[in-house]
Amino acid sequence: MTKLTIVADIVANEDSVEFVKEELLKLIEITRGEEGCLQYDLHQDNDNPAHFLFFENWVSRELWQDHMGGQHLADYLEATDGKVASFVVSEMSVIG
Template structure:
């Protein structure tokens, strides 16, 4: 099993920064309790407060996919519908 690193970039619409931030914060504790979660760390850009980034490590891609199908992620999507300008996700492998 290969560990999986996820880098997720979320850019909120200017008038929805607080809404998106609060919705993202709600994901942290519940996700850290999930099977396979090594770390799940949320960051906010110092120069562009609308830009958030999750840095995550999972024991496997299969366990990360279970996370992606969990209820709290669906609730986040519903809460932030129309509030996110862009979202990019990179699946990465640690090489050194």
């Protein structure tokens, strides 16, 4: 099994920053308790408060996929529909 690093880059609409932030914060405790989650840290850009980034490490891609299929993620996507300008997820592997 190879550890998987995820970088999730989220930009909220300017009029929805605080709402999106609160919805993202709700994901942390649940996700950190999931099987396979090694790290799940939310960051907010110091110069652009609408820009958020999750830095995640998972035991395997399979366990990350379980996370992605979870109800809490579905609830987040439903709650923030139309409030997020962009959401890009990158799957990364450590190479050095």
